[in-house]
Amino acid sequence: xxxxxxxxxxxxxxxxxxxxxxxxxxxxxxxxxxxxxxxxxxxxxxxxxxxxxxxxxxxxxxxxxxxxxxxxxxxxxxxxxxxxxxxxxxxxxxxxxxxxxxxxxxxxxxxxxxxxxxxxxxxxxxxxxxxxxxxxxxxxxxxxxxxxxxxxxxxxxxxxxxxxxxxxxxxxxxxxxxxxxxxxxxxxxxxxxxxxxxxxxxxxxxxxxxxxxxxxxxxxxxxxxx
Numbered sequence: 001x002x003x004x005x006x007x008x009x010x011x012x013x014x015x016x017x018x019x020x021x022x023x024x025x026x027x028x029x030x031x032x033x034x035x036x037x038x039x040x041x042x043x044x045x046x047x048x049x050x051x052x053x054x055x056x057x058x059x060x061x062x063x064x065x066x067x068x069x070x071x072x073x074x075x076x077x078x079x080x081x082x083x084x085x086x087x088x089x090x091x092x093x094x095x096x097x098x099x100x101x102x103x104x105x106x107x108x109x110x111x112x113x114x115x116x117x118x119x120x121x122x123x124x125x126x127x128x129x130x131x132x133x134x135x136x137x138x139x140x141x142x143x144x145x146x147x148x149x150x151x152x153x154x155x156x157x158x159x160x161x162x163x164x165x166x167x168x169x170x171x172x173x174x175x176x177x178x179x180x181x182x183x184x185x186x187x188x189x190x191x192x193x194x195x196x197x198x199x200x201x202x203x204x205x206x207x208x209x210x211x212x213x214x215x216x217x218x219x220x221x222x223x224x225x226x
Contacts, residue, residue: 006215006218006219007045007048007049007050007211007214007215007218008048008049008050009049009050009051010049010050010051010089010090010218011050011051011052011053011087011088011089011090012042012045012050012051012052012053012088012089012090012091012092013052013053013055013082013085013086013088013090013091013092013140014038014041014042014045014052014053014054014055014067014091014092014094015038015054015055015056015078015082015092015093015094015095015097015129016035016037016038016039016041016042016054016055016056016057016059016094016095017033017034017035017038017056017057017058017059017095017096018030018031018032018033018035018057018058018059018095018096018097018098019057019072019073019074019075019077019078019095019096019097019098019126020057020058020073020074020098021074021075021098021100021101021102021126022073022074022102022105023102023105023106023110023121024105024106024107024108024109024110025106025107025108025109026109027109027110029098029100029101029102029123030098031096031098032096033057033059033095033096034059034060034061034182035056035057035059035061035095036061036182036183036203037094037146037185037203037206037207038054038056038092038094038095039054039056039059039061039063039064040203040204040206040207041092041094041207041210041211042054042063042064042067043064043067043204043207044204044207044208044210044211045090045092045211045214046064046065046066046067047211048211048215050089050090051068052064052066052067052068053067053068053069053070053085053088054067054068054069054070055070055072055078055081055082055085055095056069056070056071056072056095057072057073057078057095057096057097058071058073074101074126075097075098075101075126075127075129076126076127078095078097078129079127079129079132082129082132082133083132083133083136086133086136086138086140087138087140088140089140089141089142089218090140090141090142090144090214091133091140091142091143091144092144092146092210093129093130093133093143093144093145093146093166094146094170095129095146096146096148097126097129098126099125099126100123100124100125100126101123101124101125101126102121102122102123102124103122103123103124104122128164130143130145130160130164130166131163131164131165133166134164134165134166135165139165141218142167142168142214142217142218143165143166143167143168144166144167144168144169144170144210144214145160145161145164145166145168145169145170146169146170146171146172147160147169147170147171147172148172154195157169157171157188157190158190161190161191161192167191167192168189168190168191169189169190170187170188170189170190170210171187171188171189171190172185172186172187173186182203183202183203184200184201184202184203185198185200185201185202185203185206186198186199186200186201187206189210189213196213
């Protein structure tokens with residue numbers, strides 16, 4: 001029996017890439033996410049025999065073969081497509097979802113008037129996809145979130161685990177700007193009791209490491225990371 005065989009036939013939702021929250025017909029709020037890590041995780045799950053639905057924000061990379069791909073733009077669209085995937089055994093929320101959207105999208109391009117030096121936009125929160133899945137009646141058996149942080153990593157991740165009711169959180173330190181768009185990652189995997197530190201590695205290798213631990217979780221029914 002292969003190391004990944006206990007995942008064969010299981011179902012997974014993976015979210016990846018950024019979202020774009022429109023301001024007017026030509027501008028939007030977004031971030032630097034390339035989608036590479038989420039796509040790598042989707043590919044690793046497919047290779048492990050998992051039936052994967054990848055809900056992707058706008059990216060420029062090819063999706064993994066044999067995954068069902070749903071393309072979205074906004075956080076609301078990503079939420080709707082994610083909920084439509086339920087029930088699933090596994091959900092890995094890797095997408096860098098914009099935290100804010102404008103309260104009212106302009107129907108025409110916002111023009112800069114000659115006398116205008118400032119523009120104020122009212123922002124409201126976007127839907128919290130991870131928390132919605134975490135408290136859903138069809139909550140995935142294993143729910144994994146991602147956190148891109150610049151400081152106070154342990155505090156924020158511990159809070160995220162509790163508030164969003166997820167099993168694991170993968171934390172990235174993005175303070176140096178060397179994660180988004182790159183082919184390597186340096187991450188830490190948290191559960192409710194412990195933390196596992198990954199060394200610097202390719203995003204493909206990190207995806208394989210994460211999927212290996214997902215396999216262990218379902219094989220042993222144990223959420224211990226070590």
